Amino acid sequence: MSSCSGDDGLPANYQWFSNQIAGHHPSVIKNGKREIGLLQISGTSECLKPKQDASRGEKEVAIYKLMSSNNDELRNYSSEISSEFSTCEPSDVQQLRNLCPRFFGIRKLFVDGQDREFLILEDVTANYNLPAILDLKMGRKTYDPLASREKIDKESIKYPPQAKIGCRLLGYRIHSSDKTVKVRDKDWGKSFDENTIQNGLAEFFSARGPDSRSTVIREALNSLKSIRQFFETQKSFQFFASSLLFVYEARENLPTNLRIVMIDFSHAFNSNGERDEGYLFGVENLQKFLENLL
Numbered sequence: 001m002s003s004c005s006g007d008d009g010l011p012a013n014y015q016w017f018s019n020q021i022a023g024h025h026p027s028v029i030k031n032g033k034r035e036i037g038l039l040q041i042s043g044t045s046e047c048l049k050p051k052q053d054a055s056r057g058e059k060e061v062a063i064y065k066l067m068s069s070n071n072d073e074l075r076n077y078s079s080e081i082s083s084e085f086s087t088c089e090p091s092d093v094q095q096l097r098n099l100c101p102r103f104f105g106i107r108k109l110f111v112d113g114q115d116r117e118f119l120i121l122e123d124v125t126a127n128y129n130l131p132a133i134l135d136l137k138m139g140r141k142t143y144d145p146l147a148s149r150e151k152i153d154k155e156s157i158k159y160p161p162q163a164k165i166g167c168r169l170l171g172y173r174i175h176s177s178d179k180t181v182k183v184r185d186k187d188w189g190k191s192f193d194e195n196t197i198q199n200g201l202a203e204f205f206s207a208r209g210p211d212s213r214s215t216v217i218r219e220a221l222n223s224l225k226s227i228r229q230f231f232e233t234q235k236s237f238q239f240f241a242s243s244l245l246f247v248y249e250a251r252e253n254l255p256t257n258l259r260i261v262m263i264d265f266s267h268a269f270n271s272n273g274e275r276d277e278g279y280l281f282g283v284e285n286l287q288k289f290l291e292n293l294l
């Protein structure tokens with residue numbers, strides 16, 4: 001356990017993760033307490049995601065541990081939640097692993113006066129000179145099968161087009177050579193509907209200049225193929241309120257290196273032999289939106 005907290009409530013050497021797009025963030029104060037967001041140690045290619053409370057945190061840890069189950073340290077892990085996923089097809093787990101950031105285990109840290117657990121993840125934005133990063137929330141429903149009536153109502157009115165298209169822009173960060181960062185948040189994302197979401201996508205994919213947009217989109221379409229293929233075959237998982245994180249190089253004289261990873265598994269469920277049609281629908285629509293921009 002790291003003990004020497006700085007004035008900002010973080011252990012020495014740690015800082016808030018600067019490339020975070022969506023999710024829990026220290027700028028948000030709820031019931032008088034600030035939220036805990038992702039952390040990083042500057043100069044490393046890892047980021048640390050706080051394990052959320054209750055089953056949400058347990059589920060995410062269980063999924064990442066399942067994907068690392070050839071790791072001895074993790075093989076003995078067992079809990080009620082991990083047994084939820086114990087019947088998942090090994091080939092689905094293997095495929096999922098290839099679509100996610102790498103997982104390096106759990107770290108306990110003392111943050112804001114409290115001991116907390118963090119998932120140590122590969123920072124997928126680390127190997128870029130000027131990263132362009134976009135978070136897309138996937139699926140037709142952003143509430144899970146155990147959600148209360150209140151939660152269902154709250155989620156359903158948040159962004160009605162989600163049910164029609166199966167995806168939503170949560171925001172982006174685009175780094176520029178003049179050291180500025182263009183940031184778009186969830187309100188920007190909500191300003192688009194099923195007819196206009198392409199404009200938001202076009203904006204994100206133009207970071208290398210308008211002439212390069214089609215090249216970047218072709219790379220994205222290529223990467224989306226493996227994600228679609230996974231959802232066409234896998235019958236192990238259902239994901240709710242989960243995201244696709246896109247990242248590519250915005251500096252024009254460097255390779256684009258576009259990558260798409262699946263993140264946020266706090267509402268993952270065993271799908272018991274069913275495909276995740278809501279997520280697949282979102283991927284198919286995304287492909288259509290991007291193809292229309294070519």
Ligand SMILES: Nc1ncnc2c1ncn2[C@@H]1O[C@H](COP(=O)(O)OP(=O)(O)OP(=O)(O)O)[C@@H](O)[C@H]1O
Nearest residue numbers: 020021022023024101121122123124125135264266
């Ligand atoms: N492995 C990663 N590499 C780089 N950035 C990441 C990674 N994982 C998450 N992020 C960033 O952090 C943001 C929030 O992540 P995530 O959606 O997993 O957390 P959350 O919404 O706070 O958690 P939860 O939904 O579990 O309550 C993402 O939008 C993304 O910008």
Ligand SMILES: [Mg+2]
Nearest residue numbers: 022023241264
């Ligand atoms: Mg999230």
